[in-house]
Amino acid sequence: xxxxxxAALLSAPSTPVPSDRVRLGALxxxxxxxxxxxxxxxxxxxxxxxxxxxxxxxxxxxxxxxxVAEKAAAASSADSKPGHELLLFEALxxxxxxxxxxxxTVCVMGEDVGHYGGSYKVTKGLATKYGDLxxxxxxxxxxxxxxxGIGSAMTGLRPVVEGMNMGFLLLAYNQISNxxxxxxxxxxxxxxxxxxxxxxxxxxxxxxxxxSQRLESYFQSIPGLQMVACSTPYNxxxxxxxxxxxENPVVLFEHVLLYNLKERIPxxxxxxxxxxxxxxxxxxxxxxxxxxxxxxxxxQAAKTLVNKGYDPEVIDIRSxxxxxxxxxxxxxxxxxxxxxxxxxxxxxxxxASLRSAIIDNFWDYLDAPILxxxxxxVPTPYAGTLENWTVVQPEQIVAAxxxxxx
Amino acid sequence: xxxxLLRRASTSPSASLLRPLSGRLFSSSxxxxxxxxxxxxxxxGHKIEPPSRMVDTTPKELLSFFSDMALMRRMxxxxxxLYKAKLIRGFCHLYDGxxxxxxxxxxxxxxxxxxxxxxxxxxxFLGRGGNLVQAFSELMGRQAGCSNGKGGSMHFYKKxxxxxxxxxxxxxxxxxxxxxxxxxxxxxxxxxxxALYGDGAANQGxxxxxxxxxxxxxLPAILVCENNHYGMGTAEWRxxxxxxxxxxxxxxxxxxxxxxxxxxxKQACKFAKEYALANGPIILEMDTYRYHGHSMSxxxxxxxxxDEISGVRQVSQERDPIERVRKLILAHDIAPASELKDIExxxxxxxxxxxxxxxxxxxxxxxELFTNVxxxxxxxxxxxxxxxxIRATLP
Numbered sequence: 145x146x147x148x149x150x151a152a153l154l155s156a157p158s159t160p161v162p163s164d165r166v167r168l169g170a171l172x173x174x175x176x177x178x179x180x181x182x183x184x185x186x187x188x189x190x191x192x193x194x195x196x197x198x199x200x201x202x203x204x205x206x207x208x209x210x211x212v213a214e215k216a217a218a219a220s221s222a223d224s225k226p227g228h229e230l231l232l233f234e235a236l237x238x239x240x241x242x243x244x245x246x247x248x249t250v251c252v253m254g255e256d257v258g259h260y261g262g263s264y265k266v267t268k269g270l271a272t273k274y275g276d277l278x279x280x281x282x283x284x285x286x287x288x289x290x291x292x293g294i295g296s297a298m299t300g301l302r303p304v305v306e307g308m309n310m311g312f313l314l315l316a317y318n319q320i321s322n323x324x325x326x327x328x329x330x331x332x333x334x335x336x337x338x339x340x341x342x343x344x345x346x347x348x349x350x351x352x353x354x355x356s357q358r359l360e361s362y363f364q365s366i367p368g369l370q371m372v373a374c375s376t377p378y379n380x381x382x383x384x385x386x387x388x389x390x391e392n393p394v395v396l397f398e399h400v401l402l403y404n405l406k407e408r409i410p411x412x413x414x415x416x417x418x419x420x421x422x423x424x425x426x427x428x429x430x431x432x433x434x435x436x437x438x439x440x441x442x443x444q445a446a447k448t449l450v451n452k453g454y455d456p457e458v459i460d461i462r463s464x465x466x467x468x469x470x471x472x473x474x475x476x477x478x479x480x481x482x483x484x485x486x487x488x489x490x491x492x493x494x495x496a497s498l499r500s501a502i503i504d505n506f507w508d509y510l511d512a513p514i515l516x517x518x519x520x521x522v523p524t525p526y527a528g529t530l531e532n533w534t535v536v537q538p539e540q541i542v543a544a545x546x547x548x549x550x
Numbered sequence: 551x552x553x554x555l556l557r558r559a560s561t562s563p564s565a566s567l568l569r570p571l572s573g574r575l576f577s578s579s580x581x582x583x584x585x586x587x588x589x590x591x592x593x594x595g596h597k598i599e600p601p602s603r604m605v606d607t608t609p610k611e612l613l614s615f616f617s618d619m620a621l622m623r624r625m626x627x628x629x630x631x632l633y634k635a636k637l638i639r640g641f642c643h644l645y646d647g648x649x650x651x652x653x654x655x656x657x658x659x660x661x662x663x664x665x666x667x668x669x670x671x672x673x674x675f676l677g678r679g680g681n682l683v684q685a686f687s688e689l690m691g692r693q694a695g696c697s698n699g700k701g702g703s704m705h706f707y708k709k710x711x712x713x714x715x716x717x718x719x720x721x722x723x724x725x726x727x728x729x730x731x732x733x734x735x736x737x738x739x740x741x742x743x744x745a746l747y748g749d750g751a752a753n754q755g756x757x758x759x760x761x762x763x764x765x766x767x768x769l770p771a772i773l774v775c776e777n778n779h780y781g782m783g784t785a786e787w788r789x790x791x792x793x794x795x796x797x798x799x800x801x802x803x804x805x806x807x808x809x810x811x812x813x814x815x816k817q818a819c820k821f822a823k824e825y826a827l828a829n830g831p832i833i834l835e836m837d838t839y840r841y842h843g844h845s846m847s848x849x850x851x852x853x854x855x856x857d858e859i860s861g862v863r864q865v866s867q868e869r870d871p872i873e874r875v876r877k878l879i880l881a882h883d884i885a886p887a888s889e890l891k892d893i894e895x896x897x898x899x900x901x902x903x904x905x906x907x908x909x910x911x912x913x914x915x916x917x918e919l920f921t922n923v924x925x926x927x928x929x930x931x932x933x934x935x936x937x938x939x940i941r942a943t944l945p
Contacts (some may be wrong), residue, residue: 251736277736283766288725288759295666295729298714301736322719323726330705331715332697333922368923391925 227410233403235377236266239384240304242413244274247302250388251278253293254306254343263308264344264403290316290341294323294393297339302388310345310397311357324393325368340387342396346437346487347535349401353523356531360397360464361493371464372418373397373436377407379462382416390418397464399437421468427457430481430545433472433498435461438485438536445541454545464494472498473506480511481548485536490518515544581609585882589814590874596796598803598832601821605813609884611657615812616875617893618656619649622673623872624894624901625682626842629672629689632905633846638689641718642703644842645673647810647863650871651776651836652677654815655744659823664734664743666714666727668751669704670776670840678713680706682904687911694911698918712741721747721754724773728760728831731771742770742826744819750781752795761831765802768830772822773799775835776809782844783853796835809836810869839869 230238244250252258252267258281261268271279282289286307293303307313313320320341327335347356360371370392374380380398387394424439425446434442439460446456457475461468476482482502484495495516502514517536524534586604593600626646632638645652648670655665656677667674672685680696688695689703697705697716704718714730717723727745734741751757752775764771775795779786786793796804803825807818818834825832839862843850850859863870879885 283762285759285763287756288763291722291725291756292729292732295726296733299730299733301733318719318722323722328925329922330697330701331707332700334707334709336925
């Protein structure tokens with residue numbers, strides 16, 4: 145009876161009740177990875193999940209009836225909006241959890257990801273759920289555990305390697321550049337490296353120079369690598385899932401200051417495209433391209449700009465490699481003015497490459513030089529005021545738009 | 551010989567390496583009678599009881615050792631000539647002198663076990679079942695190469711035989727190898743991975759990092775140090791405070807093996823595989839020697855004398871692996887000397903034919919520049935990473 149209800153629950157398309165699929169994940173659902181197929185449009189979980197009833201009932205949980213009934217009441221009483229609210233790190237965890245459940249070859253490696261639950265709680269609870277062989281605590285040895293992740297990816301596993309801070313992955317640069325990025329090419333296509341390398345980077349709150357690095361500028365020229373940067377709970381979960389499913393090595397950049405952003409995300413399963421940019425605010429006067437934390441500074445500046453009578457189009461480029469020149473190009477064709485706001489250093493940053501790409505492709509559509517606001521070419525200082533001046537602030541964005549639209 | 555031919559035919563589909571020879575007087579090809587032969591030197595163990603010096607082998611196996619090593623030796627010498635003729639460019643690291651490691655290891659394991667090595671990989675590739683045409687084509691950068699001509703000497707791979715390459719950066723392959731071992735444990739395959747590195751790479755930090763993790767997680771990883779006593783131009787005693795590489799694992803047991811004795815290598819690898827499946831990582835140090843310099847741009851005589859090379863090979867130490875097996879074959883009346891000579895002639899012809907065939911293979915197409923950078927057609931509702939790649943027209 146219970147298992148029938150469970151099966152019905154899982155096979156039903158989106159109804160308010162299955163939102164608790166997240167909670168029900170505590171039961172050891174063993175979904176065969178090959179069975180969860182993907183629909184063309186909205187992604188709905190069609191799973192032949194078998195509940196390992198033995199395990200769950202052994203824990204004395206009265207599974208289905210209570211959980212469904214209670215949560216349904218709670219969901220309907222909380223508010224009438226669809227979806228569920230969560231913080232960005234929880235969204236990342238949800239994406240990771242769903243992928244680990246769906247595909248037994250997905251495993252997580254990193255420092256303190258297991259028993260400790262992850263230094264930013266992205267992997268909290270996963271070790272108890274999936275065990276030590278799938279959520280692996282590594283010693284502090286980035287070079288070798290990244291290498292091991294790549295080696296296991298060569299055989300077909302799908303590891304998610306976490307750098308506790310992106311800056312630490314500099315120690316693994318050789319592995320990421322030479323092995324991760326190049327093995328598919330140098331082996332003539334024999335080996336795929338479906339690895340995900342993720343971690344928080346960016347300038348935080350007075351973390352000091354070495355813990356405030358932006359590695360996207362260092363990794364961007366590695367051929368064979370894909371880079372994405374998440375900025376909201378919605379795209380964090382979607383990009384995490386897409387990155388894990390991708391056959392290519394993907395570096396997922398998170399930001400230390402964005403982990404506690406709250407947003408309501410859909411209950412249905414969804415996977416975002418790794419190479420698509422996100423239209424945050426359509427407009428007519430100027431295209432502002434940004435990613436990660438700077439998106440929020442841009443949106444803050446946008447409020448001021450709207451009051452002043454400007455109509456900026458804000459695009460979160462999300463995909464740092466390759467650039468979504470389709471979306472960006474369409475925007476430039478409309479507005480003819482571009483402002484890039486990024487957190488990378490001025491020299492050799494993502495903005496520099498983006499500027500080149502836009503000039504190469506859309507020169508004829510530009511009415512003004514491309515402005516690029518980046519962080520200063522200095523190690524990030526500790527003092528709070530100095531740190532603020534290192535990164536781009538909303539006032540500078542407003543001034544730049546005013547200059548562009550003169 | 552027929553059985554050996556069959557075995558070879560199943561691993562290298564295109565090249566028939568040896569045609570059957572006739573007029574046999576001695577027992578050989580299908581002879582599976584067990585011979586017990588003592589290794590040249592006993593094994594030395596570190597925190598482990600070394601295996602016995604008596605190795606079981608068969609005449610068939612000894613003959614296959616001979617012909618495999620002769621093939622490898624001939625291939626490397628031919629590569630030397632091709633390099634000097636400027637058909638092979640860039641880096642070319644030759645393995646002659648060290649063939650016993652590749653051949654002995656293959657005799658102890660299956661294709662389900664993984665091997666990963668550094669840039670001195672031509673013979674390991676052959677041992678894993680790669681064929682000569684693929685090897686020479688890759689060296690010359692042709693389409694028929696095992697990596698379609700895009701890898702080169704240092705990037706030979708054979709996925710279906712669990713050969714993970716072929717790596718240019720010293721030491722970086724060891725964490726990769728431990729990762730492969732991790733995957734084998736994760737998938738409960740009951741197989742092991744041999745991660746080979748040299749005495750130069752033995753001083754890399756990432757080795758110890760990977761060893762620590764492998765020992766913590768009980769991974770079936772076997773780290774094999776092919777100690778040819780020179781890290782490029784630097785002798786081992788000038789680079790390593792402790793050149794006892796088999797002891798460097800500290801808490802991980804180690805075994806020192808005469809790497810120029812194919813039977814000793816076979817015994818050690820068999821022993822190591824059993825150990826690793828049960829207990830976790832183990833280090834093997836193969837005491838071997840390379841006759842060529844580090845690579846083709848290194849004459850190999852500025853940091854060592856020619857007397858040393860010929861001494862190791864034949865004069866004083868008489869450690870050449872092929873000669874050793876030849877003596878065994880002759881001593882045990884497995885085949886007459888003339889047959890062995892015939893094998894060598896045959897091998898020479900095979901190599902010459904393969905080179906001719908490889909020379910006919912064309913250079914890769916210009917469009918190949920952009921293929922296999924990303925895996926296309928992956929992921930959910932996405933466009934593929936190459937959607938907006940900029941295609942340049944090549945002159």
